[in-house]
Amino acid sequence: MKFIIQREQLINGVQDVMKAISSRTAIPILTGMKIEAKSNGITLTGSDSDISIESHIPAEENGIVHVEQIEEGSIVVQARYFPDIIRKLPEKTVEIETDSNLKVTIRSGKAEFNLNGQDAEEYPQLPKLQTDNSFEIPTDLFKSLIKQTVFAVSTMETRPILTGVNMKLENETLIFTATDSHRLASREIPVKENNGDLPSIVVPGKSLTELNKILDDTEENVEISVTNNQILFRTKHLNFLSRLLDGNYPETSRLIPEQSKTILHVKTKELINTIDRASLLAKEERNNVVKLTTKGDNLLEITSNSPEVGRVAEEIGVQSIEGEELKISFSSKYMLDALKAVENDEVKVEFTGAMRPFIIKPANNDPILQLILPVRTY
Numbered sequence: 001m002k003f004i005i006q007r008e009q010l011i012n013g014v015q016d017v018m019k020a021i022s023s024r025t026a027i028p029i030l031t032g033m034k035i036e037a038k039s040n041g042i043t044l045t046g047s048d049s050d051i052s053i054e055s056h057i058p059a060e061e062n063g064i065v066h067v068e069q070i071e072e073g074s075i076v077v078q079a080r081y082f083p084d085i086i087r088k089l090p091e092k093t094v095e096i097e098t099d100s101n102l103k104v105t106i107r108s109g110k111a112e113f114n115l116n117g118q119d120a121e122e123y124p125q126l127p128k129l130q131t132d133n134s135f136e137i138p139t140d141l142f143k144s145l146i147k148q149t150v151f152a153v154s155t156m157e158t159r160p161i162l163t164g165v166n167m168k169l170e171n172e173t174l175i176f177t178a179t180d181s182h183r184l185a186s187r188e189i190p191v192k193e194n195n196g197d198l199p200s201i202v203v204p205g206k207s208l209t210e211l212n213k214i215l216d217d218t219e220e221n222v223e224i225s226v227t228n229n230q231i232l233f234r235t236k237h238l239n240f241l242s243r244l245l246d247g248n249y250p251e252t253s254r255l256i257p258e259q260s261k262t263i264l265h266v267k268t269k270e271l272i273n274t275i276d277r278a279s280l281l282a283k284e285e286r287n288n289v290v291k292l293t294t295k296g297d298n299l300l301e302i303t304s305n306s307p308e309v310g311r312v313a314e315e316i317g318v319q320s321i322e323g324e325e326l327k328i329s330f331s332s333k334y335m336l337d338a339l340k341a342v343e344n345d346e347v348k349v350e351f352t353g354a355m356r357p358f359i360i361k362p363a364n365n366d367p368i369l370q371l372i373l374p375v376r377t378y
Helices: 007-018 082-088 139-152 205-214 268-282 332-342
Strands: 002-006 032-038 041-047 051-058 067-071 073-078 093-098 103-108 111-116 134-138 164-170 173-179 183-190 198-204 221-226 230-234 238-243 262-267 289-294 299-306 310-317 320-323 327-331 346-351 358-362 368-372
Touching (some): 002 007, 007 051, 007 082, 051 205, 073 111, 139 183, 139 205, 139 221, 139 332, 198 238, 205 238, 262 268, 268 289, 268 346, 289 332, 332 358
Antiparallel strands (some): 002 093, 032 041, 032 073, 164 173, 164 198, 221 230, 230 238, 262 320, 262 346, 289 299, 346 358
16 A cells, blocks of 8 residues: 555544544554555544544545555554654655555655554454435534533433433434433424434434534535444545444423423523622532522522632623512533523523423524523522
């Protein structure tokens, strides 16, 4: 195998696939990165058997040559050293060559590295997803779907199914839901051209977080395909494959209160800043509890009390308060996460009493919903 490649392109591809490579894997060859050269370009692969990432660098694109003098072949290089070497090479192009003894030579300018490679035949074959169940959505929309839900997944392995995001497609609507049983985040978006519905699946939160980092805002669409236990996200230059979590996701729709007793309309930024300040004294407590009290005349009081540290109180004006008076305590961290995810200047917060879950929605009725369980304070 041999080729000469633009270093910048190679660095980008390497950074993407490194997100799937772990030094702690049961299969030793997976600590390496697979490089495959074909006449149409170079494909890099990394995998930790939970997620696999393939990045393709085309030989030529829009009249610009990225890779030249390609002699086909493949090799697995040590991922511990290869990325750093490429990043620190002196020239804009890199020549990579392998010989019959699996030795890899990397040249750039006057620098030359010789690495021991491994046989690419021993690298596990990625499952080829042949599926009719696929649909496309715009990349920027997909990234905001992830951002608005994935933070609410559980970090505890006690209920593994809650460490993932529930995804389902029905009636041309794609719904993402995440919950750790103390809070819930959900968002839906319309999906036009799709081949029928998609049953409910659960994608590991970790996979979506990594995918969100890699996806390029410049890519137009992401194609999503699902088979029995894998999901593939595909863009022009990237294949991102993740396993799905086994088990049934809990029915979350019954958690969401039907009617509300107190409704606030408030400027998102102001509420974020006030709760942020109130939480400064609540750091010691695991859940950083703050208390919200309605004051009439469109005023709220946000307080936090920590016996060892002190007390903070701040009044904040809101657009409107409808319904009953209310005192409620909640985790400031959960509240801040939820408010930041809503991405709207004004939010509507709907309460059904001091001990019932409450809902945060954008005031413009975008189908984003954040639900938080209050904290009992005695």
